[in-house]
Amino acid sequence: MADIILNKIYVKVWRQNSPKAKGRFETYQVENVSQGSSFLEMIDILNDKLILEGKDPIAFDHDCREGICGMCSMYINGHAHGPDTEVTTCQLHMRKFHEGQTIVVEPWRAAAFPVIKDVMVDRSAFEKIQQAGGYVSVNTGGVPDGNVILIGQDDAEEAMDAAACIGCGACVATCKNSSAMLFVAAKVSQFAKLPQGKVEAKKRAKAMVAKMDELGFGSCTNTGGCELACPKSISIAHIARLNREYLSAKLSD
Amino acid sequence: MSTLNSKIPAGPIAEKWTNHKAKIKVVSPANKRKLDVIVVGTGLAGASAAASLAELGYNVTAFCYQDSPRRAHSIAAQGGINAAKNYQNDNDSVYRLFYDTIKGGDYRAREANVHRLAEVSPNIIDQCVAQGVPFAREYGGTLSNRSFGGVLVSRTFYARGQTGQQLLLGAYSALNRQINAGTVKMHTRHEMLDLVVIDGKARGIIARDMVSGEVKRFGAHAVVLATGGYANVFFLSTNAMGCNASASWVAYKKGAYFANPCYVQIHPTCIPVHGSQQSKLTLMSESLRNDGRVWVPRKKEDAEKLRRGEIRPNDIADVDRDFYLERRYPSYGNLVPRDVASRAAKERCDAGFGVNKEGMAVFLDFKYAIERLGQETIAKRYGNLFQMYEKITDVNPYKEPMQIYPAIHYAMGGTWVDYNLMTTIPGLYSLGEANFSDHGANRLGASALMQGLADGYFVLPYTIGDYLGNEIMVPKINTNLPEFEAAEKAVTERLEKLFNIKGKTPADHFHKKLGAILWDYVGMSRNEAGLKKAIEEIKKLRKEFYADLLVPGELKNVNPELEKAGRVADFLEFGELLARDALNRKESCGGHFREESATEEGEAKRDDENFAYVAAWEFKGVDEEPALHKEDLVFETIQLTQRSYK
Numbered sequence: 057m058a059d060i061i062l063n064k065i066y067v068k069v070w071r072q073n074s075p076k077a078k079g080r081f082e083t084y085q086v087e088n089v090s091q092g093s094s095f096l097e098m099i100d101i102l103n104d105k106l107i108l109e110g111k112d113p114i115a116f117d118h119d120c121r122e123g124i125c126g127m128c129s130m131y132i133n134g135h136a137h138g139p140d141t142e143v144t145t146c147q148l149h150m151r152k153f154h155e156g157q158t159i160v161v162e163p164w165r166a167a168a169f170p171v172i173k174d175v176m177v178d179r180s181a182f183e184k185i186q187q188a189g190g191y192v193s194v195n196t197g198g199v200p201d202g203n204v205i206l207i208g209q210d211d212a213e214e215a216m217d218a219a220a221c222i223g224c225g226a227c228v229a230t231c232k233n234s235s236a237m238l239f240v241a242a243k244v245s246q247f248a249k250l251p252q253g254k255v256e257a258k259k260r261a262k263a264m265v266a267k268m269d270e271l272g273f274g275s276c277t278n279t280g281g282c283e284l285a286c287p288k289s290i291s292i293a294h295i296a297r298l299n300r301e302y303l304s305a306k307l308s309d
Numbered sequence: 310m311s312t313l314n315s316k317i318p319a320g321p322i323a324e325k326w327t328n329h330k331a332k333i334k335v336v337s338p339a340n341k342r343k344l345d346v347i348v349v350g351t352g353l354a355g356a357s358a359a360a361s362l363a364e365l366g367y368n369v370t371a372f373c374y375q376d377s378p379r380r381a382h383s384i385a386a387q388g389g390i391n392a393a394k395n396y397q398n399d400n401d402s403v404y405r406l407f408y409d410t411i412k413g414g415d416y417r418a419r420e421a422n423v424h425r426l427a428e429v430s431p432n433i434i435d436q437c438v439a440q441g442v443p444f445a446r447e448y449g450g451t452l453s454n455r456s457f458g459g460v461l462v463s464r465t466f467y468a469r470g471q472t473g474q475q476l477l478l479g480a481y482s483a484l485n486r487q488i489n490a491g492t493v494k495m496h497t498r499h500e501m502l503d504l505v506v507i508d509g510k511a512r513g514i515i516a517r518d519m520v521s522g523e524v525k526r527f528g529a530h531a532v533v534l535a536t537g538g539y540a541n542v543f544f545l546s547t548n549a550m551g552c553n554a555s556a557s558w559v560a561y562k563k564g565a566y567f568a569n570p571c572y573v574q575i576h577p578t579c580i581p582v583h584g585s586q587q588s589k590l591t592l593m594s595e596s597l598r599n600d601g602r603v604w605v606p607r608k609k610e611d612a613e614k615l616r617r618g619e620i621r622p623n624d625i626a627d628v629d630r631d632f633y634l635e636r637r638y639p640s641y642g643n644l645v646p647r648d649v650a651s652r653a654a655k656e657r658c659d660a661g662f663g664v665n666k667e668g669m670a671v672f673l674d675f676k677y678a679i680e681r682l683g684q685e686t687i688a689k690r691y692g693n694l695f696q697m698y699e700k701i702t703d704v705n706p707y708k709e710p711m712q713i714y715p716a717i718h719y720a721m722g723g724t725w726v727d728y729n730l731m732t733t734i735p736g737l738y739s740l741g742e743a744n745f746s747d748h749g750a751n752r753l754g755a756s757a758l759m760q761g762l763a764d765g766y767f768v769l770p771y772t773i774g775d776y777l778g779n780e781i782m783v784p785k786i787n788t789n790l791p792e793f794e795a796a797e798k799a800v801t802e803r804l805e806k807l808f809n810i811k812g813k814t815p816a817d818h819f820h821k822k823l824g825a826i827l828w829d830y831v832g833m834s835r836n837e838a839g840l841k842k843a844i845e846e847i848k849k850l851r852k853e854f855y856a857d858l859l860v861p862g863e864l865k866n867v868n869p870e871l872e873k874a875g876r877v878a879d880f881l882e883f884g885e886l887l888a889r890d891a892l893n894r895k896e897s898c899g900g901h902f903r904e905e906s907a908t909e910e911g912e913a914k915r916d917d918e919n920f921a922y923v924a925a926w927e928f929k930g931v932d933e934e935p936a937l938h939k940e941d942l943v944f945e946t947i948q949l950t951q952r953s954y955k
């Protein structure tokens with residue numbers, strides 16, 4: 057376990073006191089950070105210092121700190137979730153940075169994700185997309201035995217690949233069009249691979265895509281940036297599946 | 310001392326729930342539409358409850374502190390969920406799951422609740438499958454199972470190492486469907502800060518909008534708390550940063566008894582603490598003990614060399630490895646329950662066999678499983694966990710054993726509830742990890758997900774009718790009533806008080822100090838002198854907090870430090886209750902180990918004659934001693950014996 061100490065690094069971070077306020081970058085010095093620490097632990101150290109200096113600490117979203125809740129969301133040195141691959145911001149470790157480095161930290165930037173404060177953004181647009189159709193319409197109770205519905209291992213695994221999306225929004229933040237296609241595709245594709253999802257497949261694809269368009273996300277031009285930024289490696293093959301589902305739904309209109 | 314009425318139905322254990330359901334009130338659809346229910350917390354327990362209640366026709370208002378219900382801490386559960394399906398034909402049954410849970414809980418849970426949990430467990434799997442939860446499957450298309458600690462059958466259902474995520478996303482989808490239908494009004498980024506009680510009944514809550522800072526009132530005919538566990542009182546735990554005791558704590562202060570706070574689960578397989586900058590601990594799922602073997606060096610000099618970095622674990626030959634769980638517990642081996650595995654690790658490390666620099670780690674080795682099954686199979690089972698481990702530690706667990714050490718993980722204690730899941734405040738319910746009811750003094754792996762979903766999908770939607778059936782004539786709750794006004798004022802004043810201390814120390818510093826006191830004196834091993842010391846130190850720390858706290862920022866804006874300050878203030882009171890409960894319980898049981906009560910081999914020794922009861926505490930004032938109420942545990946079906954996993 058590496059615990060080399062970084063004596064001094066610089067954090068250049070976006071500060072914005074409220075949604076309407078004008079934002080700006082501020083640069084702070086941070087000392088004595090163990091390379092074994094996580095990126096957010098480094099921000100904790102910086103915030104502690106800011107508080108003790110009588111300044112306002114940096115507001116940021118985080119909760120589980122183990123890469124699964126999807127809350128953390130920093131754009132670090134030009135990459136959503138920073139320079140490492142297949143990790144969220146909270147899983148990024150200071151081993152990826154070196155002595156004296158200046159680290160630039162920004163919020164997700166997308167019209168559909170307005171800044172709330174500093175690097176904390178409002179992702180409620182994602183909620184609305186899920187509410188529009190991200191479910192199988194079953195009530196509690198009165199469902200068949202779990203083993204009545206047989207699902208081949210490959211289909212189950214593929215559904216799981218798609219279902220692994222944590223709703224972080226890195227795909228949107230990375231896309232030059234701020235498209236939410238990968239996020240929507242992950243849900244549509246999960247259900248498309250399962251018999252339970254088939255009944256409402258058409259309705260779901262149309263409703264979720266319509267909501268996405270309505271909320272100001274851009275359109276997908278297949279640049280593939282989202283896939284690279286996604287901490288859960290959600291494949292753009294799911295976008296192709298979404299397109300097929302959507303098209304067949306539209307054709308049967 | 311008064312006795313509590315747990316309202317356990319009469320009759321044979323296997324018929325209690327059925328009989329009870331037949332007797333309790335049912336509310337008509339027309340009346341359900343007139344009734345409002347508040348659900349605080351939308352993790353597994355809260356999301357499943359909110360969705361199910363709304364499907365039934367109630368008007369639901371739900372709250373969570375994250376920006377989405379999908380981010381509740383349930384999302385982090387890795388290993389799996391139990392159910393008595395007997396799909397493996399290995400002689401599993403409702404009775405066996407019931408028995409394992411009572412035994413695993415070291416005979417400190419209520420029989421009737423646990424049996425009901427086992428009874429509804431198969432329905433949970435069916436429900437989740439119907440929602441499209443992508444559980445692992447066999448080649449033939451049937452559902453797969455794996456084994457977990459403390460049991461001899463294979464009854465755990467899973468979705469890779471992300472079972473909690475997939476179950477929560479299932480409940481979240483059901484909730485979203487109701488939000489879309491307009492039957493649930495969801496408030497994200499809202500933190501409940503007080504409970505409103507009118508004429509002895511729960512009638513609403515006060516919550517702070519965490520974006521605008523506004524303090525708001527919400528009224529309802531009943532209030533459901535599904536706000537999760539309190540393990541974060543220890544600062545370092547496997548819980549998410551925001552997990553807290555505050556909602557349960559304000560309910561406690563308004564009259565809801567708090568049960569068995571000293572029952573805290575310490576999970577044996579977590580990534581060890583490194584240095585002093587750490588903010589949380591990461592769990593490595595218990596499922597890993599299916600294929601990983603736990604060991605430390607047999608020779609002390611090898612352990613010393615490891616600590617100094619002079620040798621690597623793979624330099625130690627098999628004969629020089631002490632597989633201490635297999636040695637001490639031949640029949641369960643690496644799959645002993647969590648409390649047993651944790652204490653055994655501590656015992657080896659305390660004896661000088663720890664393997665990391667700090668001497669506080671043991672090995673969990675997959676070499677043997679990889680030799681037997683191949684790397685591909687292991688990757689399929691645990692790939693994401695191995696990746697997580699490597700990202701954090703920079704060590705490849707396919708090549709070198711993982712280092713693990715016990716960490717605070719789960720709260721068995723919680724708000725006291727009766728068989729209907731109602732607290733001692735009429736109209737106030739508590740579900741999921743927030744209540745105390747099903748796990749006794751130690752929870753078995755994969756049983757928390759089961760309990761949360763049982764409570765939310767299949768218990769509360771029935772039992773709440775028994776109370777709301779009497780409320781149908783009560784009009785919409787008016788939030789202009791003086792009780793709401795007083796509660797809102799108290800919340801605002803408290804926030805101002807914390808904000809205006811303007812001392813020199815941020816909230817986290819107090820939280821870390823509190824955590825250190827609890828870990829040292831109220832952790833894996835406890836004794837009378839230490840517990841008394843802890844109580845005094847916590848009181849002292851609480852005084853310092855109110856003299857020297859520093860909250861930056863603004864009251865009426867996003868202010869994570871203000872949120873933290875409130876939670877830490879509550880933890881500083883709750884921590885004392887935890888220590889008091891541990892002091893009162895002079896026996897050892899499950900996760901609660903009193904050094905004064907051990908067998909010659911160092912195993913926990915229960916005292917059924919004096920302690921076969923639930924300790925439910927009543928609030929008497931912050932600096933007053935709480936009153937103890939005992940609910941005697943009556944075992945009609947299972948005979949009490951000392952647990953043995955040998």
Ligand SMILES: Cc1cc2nc3c(=O)[nH]c(=O)nc-3n(C[C@H](O)[C@H](O)[C@H](O)COP(=O)(O)OP(=O)(O)OC[C@H]3O[C@@H](n4cnc5c(N)ncnc54)[C@H](O)[C@@H]3O)c2cc1C
Pocket residue numbers: 349350351352353354355372373374375378381382383384385386387388389390472473499500501502535536537538547548549552553555556592594718719740741742743754755756757758759761
């Ligand atoms: C790392 C980890 C792995 C685990 N693995 C397993 C496993 O494999 N199998 C298993 O069975 N169990 C496991 N558990 C335990 C299990 O995940 C939890 O006990 C369970 O998910 C708790 O669910 P819950 O709904 O009660 O609470 P949570 O999921 O914690 O939800 C709490 C909810 O309450 C809200 N809330 C809290 N306080 C407030 C407030 N004051 N105001 C408003 N809202 C509030 C939160 O926003 C959230 O929505 C694991 C736990 C951890 C930490």
Ligand code: SF4
Pocket residue numbers: 220221222223224225226227228238239242282285286287288289290
């Ligand atoms: S698709 Fe990937 S990047 Fe986009 S929200 Fe899901 S997990 Fe995040």
Ligand code: FES
Pocket residue numbers: 117118119120121122123124125126127128144145146147
């Ligand atoms: S804090 Fe949960 S994913 Fe990063």
